[in-house]
Amino acid sequence: MAVERRGAAIEIIGLRKEYSSGPDRVVALDDITLRIAPGEFVCIVGPSGCGKSTLLRILAGLTAQTSGTIKVEATGWAVENAMVFQESGLFPWMSVEANVGFGLMTRGIPTDEAAARVEAALKLVGLTRFRRHYPH
Template identity: 45%
Template structure:
């Protein structure tokens, strides 16, 4: 599979803006300059991204579309700060530091041996937050989503949309 390049993005002409009342206040534009990313495998070097450059403006809805294995998820992981590019730069103009980024995985990423509350609190545990505070914060998050009644259930006991 070829890596994602600017050649792939050249046909991308359609830009769509959402109305300002539906744009969150934290939305800002994103600039990606000459990003490259490769991975080493037993079969050699695999180029995932090759000199990718684009800008997404505030209020735009951006979709990355391409065949499986072309580098879409790699680009999203780079923008989210989960990976570092081999070269190039990712900027959030107007922000003194990159905004907190969020990423929704295409498949659920839950630990099957942990309860729903423990899964929600896992990041807090990694940040060293004490057990009682983690539990309270996890329950508050679950309450905000109408899922507090499932705090002590396990992932296999939930529906896919939960």
């Protein structure tokens, strides 16, 4: 039986990232070319400062590359890509449920649908009764 390979296909060609210019210029990525097949599980390993976070931030759309191209083929997925940060990315002034629903709100998901999805996510991780608590 054929195994369905779920996930996005990613093609990165000739990616370059320079931070600032002139004497302070840092070349964080230089000519990165990489293809990732749907369902393939990839780890990017290297010493601190070699550009791992820069590559992931560009992939997530949080930083723009200096040159080169990225294609993400994610047909049928609700979100093309997402990034889970090393540190918790919570807003300390928002309740648990507001934090969970923030991404849906920024994408303009209708309130009823967002509430149902927040409910399901809280239930999944056992946080329903802490919904009105704050991250601390």
